[in-house]
Amino acid sequence: MKTLISLLSAMILASCTSMLDNNHFDIESRLKPYVDQFYQDAALRGVRVQHENLLVSETYSLSYKDGAAGKSYHGDIPMVRIASDLIDTGDTLKIQFVVYHELGHALLYRSHMANDDYSIMVPGDYRIADFKNPDRRKELIDELFQ
Numbered sequence: 001m002k003t004l005i006s007l008l009s010a011m012i013l014a015s016c017t018s019m020l021d022n023n024h025f026d027i028e029s030r031l032k033p034y035v036d037q038f039y040q041d042a043a044l045r046g047v048r049v050q051h052e053n054l055l056v057s058e059t060y061s062l063s064y065k066d067g068a069a070g071k072s073y074h075g076d077i078p079m080v081r082i083a084s085d086l087i088d089t090g091d092t093l094k095i096q097f098v099v100y101h102e103l104g105h106a107l108l109y110r111s112h113m114a115n116d117d118y119s120i121m122v123p124g125d126y127r128i129a130d131f132k133n134p135d136r137r138k139e140l141i142d143e144l145f146q
């Protein structure tokens, strides 16, 4: 039994490490479209963003309902975690907003802005309505990458 357990944990460890490629770039599948779009929006604006050492995952330990839709961590490998219940809503623009906000912290080293600033980096829901308007969304994305 002990052998089985250590064999199983060896397999689990092996599968964890194999999830990471050599660039330590691992994006959870449900979040990949948003992260890809972030890189596209950066490229469109001529902004180079690191394309390695990034982990983006979803987690049930956060909930958008208590206002913690996402979280980012700095370090050798920046990490972004997005609340699973937010992704479950299927509200693609809101998910995009939260992913961009967190990647703004993790990859662009942006800090929070004041509530009346016109920025994706305003914490909370203050700019969600603007983000859902196509023209304003473009301005907000321009601001993020400027």
Ligand SMILES: [Zn+2]
Binding pocket: 101, 102, 105, 112, 123
């Ligand atoms: Zn933030």
